[in-house]
Amino acid sequence: MSAVAQKAVSKFLEFIDADIAAYAESCVHCGECAEACHFYLATKDPKYTPTYKLFPLVKAYKRHKAPLSGLKKMLGLVPAEVTEDELREWEPLVYDACTMCGRCTLVCPMGIDIAGTIRKMREGFVAAGIVPEGLSVAAANAERTGSPMGVTLKALSAQIVRQEKETGIKIEIDKKGADYMAILSSMEIMGYPEIIGAYAKLFKQAGVSWTISSEAFEATNVGVQIGDGKMAKMLVQRIVDAAEKLKVKHVISPECGHAYGALRWAGPNMVGKEFSFKVVHIIELLDQLRREGRIPAGEKDGRRMTLHDPCQLIRRGGLLQEPRTLLDDSCSDFIEMEGAGIANLCCGGGGGVSANERARELQMAAFAQKLKQINDLGDIDAVVVPCANCRTVFEDGLDEFEVDLEVVGLGELVAETLASK
Amino acid sequence: MMLHRLIAAIFFIALMLVSVTTINAQSVRPPGNAVNQSTDEQIGTSNTLGPDSQSKYWHDLRQGKSGLSTTGRSGGLLIQAQGEQWRLIRKNYIIKYSGWVLAAVLVILVLFFLIRGKIRLKGGRSGQTISRFSLPHRTAHWFMASIFIMLGLSGLILLLGRTALAPLIGKNVYSIFASAAMQGHNLFGPLFIVALVWMYYLFVPGNFFKMVDLKWILKGGGLIGGHASAGHYNFGEKVWFWAVAIVGLLISITGIILEFPWLSANLQLLQISTIVHAIGAVGLIAFALGHIYIGTIGMEGALDSMTTGDVDVNWAKEHHDLWYEEVTGEKSATHDQGETGHAQVYSQDKITGV
Amino acid sequence: MSFLQIVEGPLFYIAAAIFLIGAIWRVIGIIKIGHKRDLAPPKGSGKVGFVAGNLRHFLPRKIFAKRTWVHIIAGYSFHFGLFALLLFAAPHIDFARDRILGFDWPALPRWGFIIAAQFAFAGLIMLWVRRFSDPVMRLISDWDDHIGSWLTFLVMLTGCLALQESHNALKAIHMLFVDVWLIYFPFSRLMHAGTFFLSRGYTGATYGRKGMTL
Numbered sequence: 003m004s005a006v007a008q009k010a011v012s013k014f015l016e017f018i019d020a021d022i023a024a025y026a027e028s029c030v031h032c033g034e035c036a037e038a039c040h041f042y043l044a045t046k047d048p049k050y051t052p053t054y055k056l057f058p059l060v061k062a063y064k065r066h067k068a069p070l071s072g073l074k075k076m077l078g079l080v081p082a083e084v085t086e087d088e089l090r091e092w093e094p095l096v097y098d099a100c101t102m103c104g105r106c107t108l109v110c111p112m113g114i115d116i117a118g119t120i121r122k123m124r125e126g127f128v129a130a131g132i133v134p135e136g137l138s139v140a141a142a143n144a145e146r147t148g149s150p151m152g153v154t155l156k157a158l159s160a161q162i163v164r165q166e167k168e169t170g171i172k173i174e175i176d177k178k179g180a181d182y183m184a185i186l187s188s189m190e191i192m193g194y195p196e197i198i199g200a201y202a203k204l205f206k207q208a209g210v211s212w213t214i215s216s217e218a219f220e221a222t223n224v225g226v227q228i229g230d231g232k233m234a235k236m237l238v239q240r241i242v243d244a245a246e247k248l249k250v251k252h253v254i255s256p257e258c259g260h261a262y263g264a265l266r267w268a269g270p271n272m273v274g275k276e277f278s279f280k281v282v283h284i285i286e287l288l289d290q291l292r293r294e295g296r297i298p299a300g301e302k303d304g305r306r307m308t309l310h311d312p313c314q315l316i317r318r319g320g321l322l323q324e325p326r327t328l329l330d331d332s333c334s335d336f337i338e339m340e341g342a343g344i345a346n347l348c349c350g351g352g353g354g355v356s357a358n359e360r361a362r363e364l365q366m367a368a369f370a371q372k373l374k375q376i377n378d379l380g381d382i383d384a385v386v387v388p389c390a391n392c393r394t395v396f397e398d399g400l401d402e403f404e405v406d407l408e409v410v411g412l413g414e415l416v417a418e419t420l421a422s423k
Numbered sequence: 424m425m426l427h428r429l430i431a432a433i434f435f436i437a438l439m440l441v442s443v444t445t446i447n448a449q450s451v452r453p454p455g456n457a458v459n460q461s462t463d464e465q466i467g468t469s470n471t472l473g474p475d476s477q478s479k480y481w482h483d484l485r486q487g488k489s490g491l492s493t494t495g496r497s498g499g500l501l502i503q504a505q506g507e508q509w510r511l512i513r514k515n516y517i518i519k520y521s522g523w524v525l526a527a528v529l530v531i532l533v534l535f536f537l538i539r540g541k542i543r544l545k546g547g548r549s550g551q552t553i554s555r556f557s558l559p560h561r562t563a564h565w566f567m568a569s570i571f572i573m574l575g576l577s578g579l580i581l582l583l584g585r586t587a588l589a590p591l592i593g594k595n596v597y598s599i600f601a602s603a604a605m606q607g608h609n610l611f612g613p614l615f616i617v618a619l620v621w622m623y624y625l626f627v628p629g630n631f632f633k634m635v636d637l638k639w640i641l642k643g644g645g646l647i648g649g650h651a652s653a654g655h656y657n658f659g660e661k662v663w664f665w666a667v668a669i670v671g672l673l674i675s676i677t678g679i680i681l682e683f684p685w686l687s688a689n690l691q692l693l694q695i696s697t698i699v700h701a702i703g704a705v706g707l708i709a710f711a712l713g714h715i716y717i718g719t720i721g722m723e724g725a726l727d728s729m730t731t732g733d734v735d736v737n738w739a740k741e742h743h744d745l746w747y748e749e750v751t752g753e754k755s756a757t758h759d760q761g762e763t764g765h766a767q768v769y770s771q772d773k774i775t776g777v
Numbered sequence: 778m779s780f781l782q783i784v785e786g787p788l789f790y791i792a793a794a795i796f797l798i799g800a801i802w803r804v805i806g807i808i809k810i811g812h813k814r815d816l817a818p819p820k821g822s823g824k825v826g827f828v829a830g831n832l833r834h835f836l837p838r839k840i841f842a843k844r845t846w847v848h849i850i851a852g853y854s855f856h857f858g859l860f861a862l863l864l865f866a867a868p869h870i871d872f873a874r875d876r877i878l879g880f881d882w883p884a885l886p887r888w889g890f891i892i893a894a895q896f897a898f899a900g901l902i903m904l905w906v907r908r909f910s911d912p913v914m915r916l917i918s919d920w921d922d923h924i925g926s927w928l929t930f931l932v933m934l935t936g937c938l939a940l941q942e943s944h945n946a947l948k949a950i951h952m953l954f955v956d957v958w959l960i961y962f963p964f965s966r967l968m969h970a971g972t973f974f975l976s977r978g979y980t981g982a983t984y985g986r987k988g989m990t991l
Contacts (some may be wrong), residue, residue, distance in 0.1 A: 020810040021979040027807060028969050028976035031922050032852075032904075033913035037844040048916040069806025070799065074964060109841040111852070112969065113834040113977035267987060270816035280818070320820060320989035341840040344990070558911055562847060565906035566899075599946050603938035610891065610937050614899055731912055 007086045010130035014062045014084075017122035023067065025119060026060045028112040029053050035106035035116065040347055041099045044367035052106040052116045055095045058084045059123045089132050096123055097134045098361035101368075102260075103313035103348035117318070120353075124229020136358040137228045144224040144233065148240055150357065151188035155216055158191055162214070165199035173202050176248065177213035182287075183250040183279075184214050185221040185241060185265075187258035189390035197257070200417035204288065207420060208296035212254070218244035221256050222391075223264035227354035235272040238265060245279050255283045257388045257411055259314030259352055266319070283315065285388060288416055289324040292331065299331035300421035305383035305408075306335040308376060310396070311346035312389035325388055325412055332419040333386075339375050347372050349387075351395030369399035376407070388412035509694040517698065518586050521705040525579075528709045532716045542722040544737050552733035553750060555655075561732055563625050567618040573611045575708050580604035582701055612678050619671045629655040630664045635745065655746040666710055670703045677703070781949035784956055785876075792959035799963025800971050807975060820988030830981015831974055851903035858897025862933070866890055868942065894937050901930055921966045929967070932958050 035052040036042040042050040061081045074080050104117035140150035190197050205212050218241045225234025245253050255262040266281040291297045315321045329336050350368030355361050387393045396409045581604050589597040636658040642651040677696035718725050724738035739747040837849045867884035874881040905926045908918045932954045939947035
C-alpha cells in the first residue's frame with residue numbers, strides 16, 4: 003500500500019466508531035439512497051448513489067476493523083487494500099458530489115448517516131492530501147485570516163460603519179460583559195451586510211446587549227467542510243477564546259448551515275471541553291424573543307413566499323419549527339414546497355461544494371432540481387433562505403438559469419416586519 | 424394510456440375468474456344414479472377379466488351403466504370411462520410429442536447457431552445508447568422469467584419425468600423429484616398469474632399488430648428479403664407477447680382448476696385441463712427457448728435491453744429502425760434500403776436527442 | 778447415521794452454534810468499538826432517539842415512496858413472509874419443540890403457509906431481480922449480496938419442495954441448506970438482521986440529542 007493510501011486508511015480507521023461500524027455492517031445495498039440524492043436525481047448516474055461514495059472507507063473497515071475480520075482474512079474473505087488510485091477516483095464523489103445534506107438518511111431503511119460518515123471520510127482524504135483545488139484555496143485563506151474568503155477586520159469595520167449610518171444605531175465592537183456575541187459568515191459580511199443592521203435594529207428593540215468580536219467574527223468553518231480536523235478545531239478555538247475573553251453568556255450562530263453544526267454540535271467535541279457559554283442560532287433567538295414579546299410582529303409582507311430549508315439547520319440541526327413560526331408572523335402569503343421541512347432538497351452547494359470550482363456543472367444540475375421544486379409551486383415572488391451559503395448558491399443559480407426570483411434572509415425579513423415602537 | 428392499460432388488465436383478470444367460475448357452475452351435477460344398482464349385467468372385480476371383451480366393458484361404462492358407486496363430488500362415479508381416453512391421449516400423444524418438440528427446437532437452435540452464427544451488429548457498437556425498457560419493465564420481465572423457469576422445470580419433470588427420468592435414475596429417486604416438483608409447481612403457479620397480469624399491463628402498449636408487421640413477415644424478419652423494418656416491437660416479438668398473454672391465460676385458468684380440484688366436480692374438466700395445460704406449456708417453453716436464444720447468444724446487443732435497459736444506437740437502428748426514428752426524430756438510413764444498410768453511412772454527429 | 782440424521786443432528790447443532798456465537802460476537806464487537814462522549818449540551822434524549830430512530834425507519838416517507846415503492850412492497854413482502862414461515866410453519870414448530878425448546882405454539886394452517894411462502898418468494902425474487910436490472914443496484918452489489926439472496930432462496934425453496942413431508946431426502950436437502958445458511962450468516966451481509974437496530978439507533982440517538990423530530 004502506498005504511503006498516501008496508508009495515511010488515508012489510518013485516518014479512516016481512527017474515525018470509525020461504533021456508529022460508522024454499524025452503518026458499514028448494515029448497508030444491504032438496496033440503492034434507495036440514490037432516490038434521495040439531488041446529484042443522482044439530476045444526472046441519473048449510478049456512481050452518485052450515496053452509499054457508493056463510502057466504499058473505500060467501508061473496504062478499509064471490513065479489512066482492518068470489523069469484528070471477525072481476522073478470521074475472514076485467514077480465509078481470504080476480506081476486501082483488498084484501498085489503493086491511491088481508488089482514492090483519487092473517489093475524491094470527486096466525496097467532495098464534488100456530496101453536500102453532506104443527509105437527505106439519504108431519511109430514505110435509508112437502516113437509517114445510515116451517510117452525510118456524517120462522508121464528513122469523517124474527508125479527514126482521510128485531507129490526511130492523504132487528495133482534495134480539490136478550490137477547497138485548498140479556501141482552506142489557505144482560512145488559515146491566514148480565519149475566513150475562507152479572506153475577509154479582514156478592516157472590511158468588516160467598513161461594513162459596520164455603513165450599517166450604523168443606515169440604521170442610526172451604534173454597534174459596539176469588543177464590548178466586555180455583553181450577553182451575546184454575534185459571529186457572521188463571510189458571505190454575509192461581503193454580500194449581505196444588511197443583516198448586521200437587522201441585528202442592530204432587532205436587538206435594540208428587544209433590549210439585548212450584544213457585541214461583535216474583532217478577533218473572532220467569522221463563523222464559516224472551512225475545516226469542517228473540507229474535513230480537516232486540525233483546522234476545524236483551530237477555527238472553533240478562536241471563537242471560544244474570544245467569547246471567554248469578552249465573558250459573553252451566548253454566542254449567536256448566524257444564518258449559515260455548516261457554521262451552526264460546527265460550533266453547536268461538533269465544537270465542544272473538537273476543543274475537548276464543554277463551552278462556558280451557550281451557542282444559540284439566530285433563528286432560535288429570534289423565535290425566543292418573539293415568544294417573549296420583545297420583538298412584536300408588525301405589518302406582514304404581502305409577497306408570495308416559500309421557505310428553503312438549509313440542511314444543516316433543519317434536517318441536521320433540528321430547527322424545524324422556529325423559522326416557520328417566524329415566517330407566519332412576517333409573511334401573509336407563505337406556502338410550503340413539496341417535502342418541506344425535514345425532507346427538503348438541498349440547494350446543491352453545501353459542504354464546500356459551492357467553493358469548489360470543479361464541481362460547478364454538477365452543482366448547477368443539482369440546483370435545477372431545487373428550482374423545479376420551487377417552480378412546482380407556481381408563481382412565487384420570493385424565497386426565504388436562512389443560510390448565507392445557500393443564498394449565494396441560489397443567487398448564482400437563478401442567474402445561471404435566468405429566473406427572476408427574489409432571495410431574502412430570514413433575519414432581515416423579521417427586522418423589516420417588526421412592529422414600530 | 425394509463426387508464427387504457429388498467430382497464431385491459433382488469434378485463435384480463437375478470438376474464439380469468441369468470442371462465443373458471445362458469446366452467447365450475449356447469450360442472451355441478453346431481454349425484455344421479457348414485458344408489459342405483461344395475462341388475463342386468465354384472466360388472467365388478469370378478470368381471471374385469473371375465474368373458475366380456477375390454478371394448479364392450481368400456482362401451483358399457485360410457486353408456487352410463489355404472490355399477491356400485493359412492494356418493495361424492497364426482498357424481499357418484501366409481502369409474503369414469505373418459506379417464507382411459509385421457510390416459511391414452513396423455514401417454515401416446517402429449518408425453519411422446521412434447522418431448523420430441525422440445526428436443527427438435529433445441530436441435531434447430533443449435534443448427535441455426537452453427538450455420539448462421541451470432542447475428543452481429545453490422546456497424547459494431549457505437550458506444551451511444553438509448554433507453555429501451557424502463558426499470559419496471561425489466562423487473563416485471565425478470566420476475567416472470569424466474570417464475571417461468573421454475574414452473575417450466577418442475578412441470579417438465581411432472582410431465583416427462585416418468586418416461587424420461589425414471590428409467591435413468593430409478594423409480595425411487597424419481598419419486599423424490601416428482602414430489603418436489605409437484606409441491607414447487609403448485610407453490611409457484613399462483614405467482615405466474617401475478618407475473619402475467621403485471622407483464623401484460625406493462626407490455627401491451629406497442630404490441631398491437633400494424634401494417635409494417637405484414638412487410639416484416641414477407642421479408643421473413645430480415646432473414647430473407649433484406650432488412651425488415653420494425654417499431655418498438657417486431658412481428659416476432661408481438662407474436663411472443665400475445666402467445667404469452669393468451670396461452671398464459673389458458674394455462675392460468677387450467678392451472679387454477681388443477682390446483683384447486685375441489686372447486687370442480689367434473690372429472691372431465693380436470694382431464695381437459697391437464698391436456699390444455701400441458702400442450703400450452705410445452706408450446707410456451709418451446710417458444711421461450713427461441714426467445715432466450717435470440718436474447719442472449721443469438722444476437723449481439725439484444726441482452727442489454729433487459730439488463731441495463733439501454734441499447735446501443737446501432738442495435739436500435741438495425742433491428743428497430745422505426746422505433747429509433749420515433750424516439751430520436753431522425754432517419755436511421757436503414758429501412759427501405761434493404762440489402763445495403765451499412766452502418767457506416769450514419770455519421771455520429773447526426774445522432775441528436777440521444 | 779443417515780444423511781438426514783447428520784444434517785439435522787450434529788451438523789445442525791454445530792451450525793447453530795457458529796450462527797449464535799458468530800452473530801453475538803459481531804454485534805458485541807461493533808458496540809465495543811464505542812464512541813467518544815458527546816460534550817455538546819443535548820437538546821433532547823439520545824435514548825429516546827435510539828428507540829424513535831428504530832421505529833421511524835420501519836415506515837417509508839411519502840415523498841420517497843413514490844420512487845421506491847417496489848422495494849418497500851417487495852422488502853416487506855419478503856421479510857413478513859419469511860418470518861411467518863420461519864416461526865409458524867408446522868414442521869418448524871415441531872422441530873423447535875423436539876430438538877430445542879421442548880414446547881410448541883399454534884402453527885399456520887396449510888393454506889396460510891402457502892400464502893406466506895408466495896409472499897416471501899415473490900418479494901425475494903423481485904429484490905434479487907432488481908440487483909442486476911437496476912443500474913444503481915448493479916453498481917453497488919457484490920458477491921456477498923448475491924450469495925446471501927441465493928442461499929436464502931435455496932433454503933426457502935428446498936423447504937417448500939419438501940412440503941409433502943414424504944421423503945427424507947427432501948427434508949435432508951432442506952436441512953443441509955439451513956446448516957450452510959446458518960454458518961454463512963455471521964460472516965456475511967445477512968448480519969444486517971442483527972445490526973440494523975444499531976444503525977438506526979445510533980443515528981436516532983444523534984438526532985435525539987439534537988432535539989430533532991424525525
